[in-house]
Amino acid sequence: MRLALERRAERSVFIALLSPLLAIALTLATGAALFALLGKPPIEALRIYFFDPLTDPWALQEIAVKATPLVLIGVGLSLCYLANGWNIGAEGQFLIGAICGGWLAVKTHGTVAGFWVLPAMLVLGALGGALYALIPALFKVRFGASEILTSLMLVYVAELLLDYLVRGPWRDPKGFNFPTTAEFDAVAAMPTFIEGSRLHWGAIIALLVVAWATIMLGRTLRGFEIKLVGAAPRAARFAGFNDRTLIVVTFLISGALAGLAGIIEVSATVNHLQPNISPGYGFTAIIVAFLGRLHPVGILIASLFLAMTFIGGESAQIMMKVPLDLTKVFQGILLFYVLACDTLILYRFRLIFAPKVAHGVR
């Protein structure tokens, strides 16, 4: 008797909707076991991680703040993944967006520049991210170099560039030698909804992007092209769609969105440039994209969930003295379960009772 995979006649829509929930349930169960292993009470720990953030108004706001970059990056990545392009360097594009937008904030610091500074920063951030994503895309379509490796290598380069800028030419002369730029002026800061809250207009931009992507994917020729090239490359080629152009286009969009996320994050929450401005949003967004089934609305929901793990991880670190790395472990496990559950969309398990055909008989 053995267990074998068998291809379904068509993909199961029911399981496609169920699989993310199943993955989350399995992650929680594994999480409980992990906490028990670390000698912490599992139920209480899970409550702090996954439930308490929902009951506290401050934490709810913070979830929206942390979900904003995840939504923006996740939507962009999903377009690449749908079209079979593997952009895994969103973290670098995020940083370059922050650098390009931040450049304007640094240059206009202390001048009488007007209200145009913030919009211009957003444009520069998106542009910077798009151009940075263009590098692996062009290397891919022009030379056939693996976009996975080149886009990832560029993350390290972006990190070092940011480090150089904030320690060198852009360092705040009045900053007591800390590696940061000067605080951004008021015209370079993303406004919040209510005075004193942290919820900012970037969240609205993220929602607009979700709406745009939903319409683009569902109602336009470009959206059809993206989905077709990914799902049936040969059919797409017969239809006259060019998969190389599409790699470039999806990388440009996803880089622009990651760059936009970077400059929004910096102008809204950090308010200056410093070496670590991201807790790994670019990598977490990969999980977001898959957990959200590469669908914009799904990505919105998945972002909220993963933002919650960031908040829960921080409070668990304070209240239960568990290492912050546990959040990364959870995120990794979650992606594993998502991928595992996705198997059930295309395949079903079947128990095979018949003995294997005997090979030895001649």
Add this chain to the structure above:
Amino acid sequence: MEFAEAILLTIITASTPLLLAASGELVVERAGVLNLGVEGMMIVGAACGFGGAYLTGSIAVGALCGILGGMALSAIFAFLTLGLAANQVASGLALTILGVGLAGLVGAGYVGQKIDGAAHLYIPYITDIPFLGRVLLGQNAFVYFSIALIIGIWFFLYRTRAGLVLRAVGDNHTSAHALGYPVLKIRLLAVLFGGACAGLGGAYLPLAYTPFWVSGMTSGRGWIALALVVFASWLPFRLMIGAYLFGGITILQLHAQAVGVGIPSQLMSSLPYLATIIVLVAISWMRGRAGSPAPASLGLAFVPDR
């Protein structure tokens, strides 16, 4: 002369973790599986390796712990991609995210601790021979093992029947399956071997390179190892050359930083990453339309029909 000797010594020291991890991945990819989780397996190997050596005081036990850590992680990957036919690229990324987190958990207790690094070979009189003595006969056990490993892999792939079967599985899993070879079992063994090598390459860092644990101490070496396999066109000896070339770049930038040639240190530190990109582009460009020498079934899921 002494300076050249020092540089050669450090190049070999810096190349060995790349060579170890990349040789494992070469076998994995030759079997048709693309495991992008090398970075994750390396960092877990580093954390487990340090833990083992710190607790027992033995470098050998540390190396074994690193191997087991890398293998354990690769087993998860195998379950997902071979057992459940999941997407290999995404699963490899998940492995790296998980590995970085797990290594942080394991290593949390060891921050700031120190161990005695691996001993270097010393044969009286012979190792003292100027220049070549120390380069050839004054290294630690990892270095000799990595060279033996690559020779062993070459012999296995090109001189044994099992190696031929493994290559067949990587080049055309449908035909290999039709011939009656157990495709998934062979791939499982290859993935576990790759995990062991990556774990050992990771363990090398705290056991022989810098004798302490720092979170994120692999700093992208796993990804560079992946690029090396492409650079080497999936050929064992070319992999060795590639690893020493990259070790050379790492050392060059360290020496240049030490001399302080007035170039920002961050630019120098980014050299290995930039070099990886340039090499990948150049090698893909030179191959041009001749087609890639990659195993033909690389990265494709295989589900046996009955």
